[in-house]
Amino acid sequence: MSKELKFLVVDDFSTMRRIVKNLLHDLGYMNVTEADDGKTALPVLQQGGIDFLITDWNMPGMAGLDLLKAVRADAKLAKMPVLMLTAEAKREQIIEAAKAGVSGYVIKPFTAETLKEKLDKILATPGAK
Amino acid sequence: MLEAQFGTRLQALGAAMERGDEAAFHTMLDDMLHSRKPALFGELRELTGNLQVALDRFRVDSRLADIAENDMPDARARLAHVLNMTDEAAHKTMDLVERSGPPAERTSKAAAALGPAWLSFRARKISTQDFRALLEQMDVFLPAAQVDAELVRRNLSEVLLTQGYQDLTGQIIRGVMQLVQELETGLVDLTRISSQGVNATLREVKSSHGFGPVVPGVTKGVVASGQTDVDDLLAGLGM
Numbered sequence: 001m002s003k004e005l006k007f008l009v010v011d012d013f014s015t016m017r018r019i020v021k022n023l024l025h026d027l028g029y030m031n032v033t034e035a036d037d038g039k040t041a042l043p044v045l046q047q048g049g050i051d052f053l054i055t056d057w058n059m060p061g062m063a064g065l066d067l068l069k070a071v072r073a074d075a076k077l078a079k080m081p082v083l084m085l086t087a088e089a090k091r092e093q094i095i096e097a098a099k100a101g102v103s104g105y106v107i108k109p110f111t112a113e114t115l116k117e118k119l120d121k122i123l124a125t126p127g128a129k
Numbered sequence: 130m131l132e133a134q135f136g137t138r139l140q141a142l143g144a145a146m147e148r149g150d151e152a153a154f155h156t157m158l159d160d161m162l163h164s165r166k167p168a169l170f171g172e173l174r175e176l177t178g179n180l181q182v183a184l185d186r187f188r189v190d191s192r193l194a195d196i197a198e199n200d201m202p203d204a205r206a207r208l209a210h211v212l213n214m215t216d217e218a219a220h221k222t223m224d225l226v227e228r229s230g231p232p233a234e235r236t237s238k239a240a241a242a243l244g245p246a247w248l249s250f251r252a253r254k255i256s257t258q259d260f261r262a263l264l265e266q267m268d269v270f271l272p273a274a275q276v277d278a279e280l281v282r283r284n285l286s287e288v289l290l291t292q293g294y295q296d297l298t299g300q301i302i303r304g305v306m307q308l309v310q311e312l313e314t315g316l317v318d319l320t321r322i323s324s325q326g327v328n329a330t331l332r333e334v335k336s337s338h339g340f341g342p343v344v345p346g347v348t349k350g351v352v353a354s355g356q357t358d359v360d361d362l363l364a365g366l367g368m
Contacts (some may be wrong), residue, residue: 013299013300015295015296016293016295016296019290019292019293021291022289026286035173043244058300058340058341059339062286063338063339064339065169065337066337074348087296087297087300087341087343088340089339089343089352089353089359090340090350090353091350091351091352091353091362092350093339094342094353094363095366098363098366098368105359107353108293108296108297108342109293109294109297110293110356111290112286112290114356122145
C-alpha cells in the first residue's frame with residue numbers, strides 16, 4: 001500500500017490525535033493532518049487531497065457519525081475510506097455506523113496491531129466504501 | 130375606589146365608636162372582615178393554583194427529578210471509573226518505564242566494555258589474542274544490542290498507547306460536567322418558580338449524540354465487549 005497516502009485524523013482530544021499520528025508514522029504513513037471536530041474536518045476534506053479519514057464519534061460540534069454521513073453524501077468524497085476510532089461501543093451505534101457506510105470500526109482502547117490490521121483490510125479492498 | 134367600597138361603612142364604624150356603641154361597632158367590623166374573606170381566599174386560591182400549575186409543569190419539563198434519581202448515582206460511578214483508569218494508566222506507564230531501564234543499561238554497559246579494546250584496535254596496538262577476544266565480544270554484543278533496543282522501542286510504543294486514557298477519562302469527565310450544568314439550570318429554575326412560573330426547555334437529544342466510553346455498571350443497553358465483538362457484529366452485517 002502506498003505510504004504516500006494522506007490521512008486526516010479527527011478527534012476532539014489532542015492526546016488521541018497525537019497517539020494515532022504516531023502510530024501512523026510507525027506504520028510508514030508520514031502524511032498525516034489533524035482536525036479537532038467534524039465541523040473543522042469537513043472543509044479540509046472538501047478542499048481535497050485527503051485519501052483516508054480516521055474519525056472519533058463523540059465530538060461537540062459535529063459528531064463523527066454526521067461527518068461520515070456528510071462524506072458519503074458528497075459526490076467528491078463518497079468513496080473515501082472512513083475508519084471510526086471511538087469509545088462508542090453500543091451495538092445500535094455500531095450498526096448505525098455500518099448503515100451509514102463506515103469502512104471500519106475500532107473501539108478504544110485499541111492496540112497498534114488492531115489499527116494496522118483494520119487499515120490494511122480497508123486498503124486491500126479496491127474502491128471499498 | 131377605596132372610598133366607594135369602604136367609605137360609608139368606615140363612617141358608620143367611626144360613628145359607632147364615637148357613640149360608644151360596642152355591639153354595633155363589633156357587628157359592623159365583623160361584617161366588613163367577613164366580606165373580605167372570600168376575596169382573600171379567592172386570591173390565595175389563585176396563587177396556589179398558579180403555583181401548582183408551575184410545579185406540575187416543572188416536574189414534567191425539568192430534568193431535576195431524573196437527575197437526582199438516575200444521573201447523580203451514575204455520575205459518582207463514572208468518576209470512580211475515571212479514578213481507576215488514571216490509576217491503571219499511571220502504573221502501566223511506570224511498569225513499562227521500569228522494564229525499559231535494564232535493557233538500555235545493558236546495551237550501554239556492553240558498549241562501554243568494548244571501548245578500550247576497540248580503541249587499541251583503532252590505534253593498531255591490539256594484540257592478536259585481544260583482537261580475537263574483541264571479535265567474540267562483538268559477536269555477542271551486536272545481536273544482544275539489537276534485541277534490547279527493540280525491546281525498549283516496543284515499550285515506548287506501549288507507553289504512547291497507554292496515554293489514550295486521557296481521551297477516555299476526558300470524555301467521561303465532560304459528560305459529568307454537562308450533568309453539573311443541567312443540575313445548575315434545574316436549581317435556578319426551581320428558585321425562580323415562585324415568581325413567574327417556569328419556562329423550562331426540554332433538553333434536545335440529538336440522534337447522533339454519543340454516549341462516551343463504557344462505564345461498568347452505568348452504561349445501559351447492549352455493548353460490544355471488545356474489538357472481536359465489534360468485528361463479529363460487522364461481519365454479521367456483511368462487512
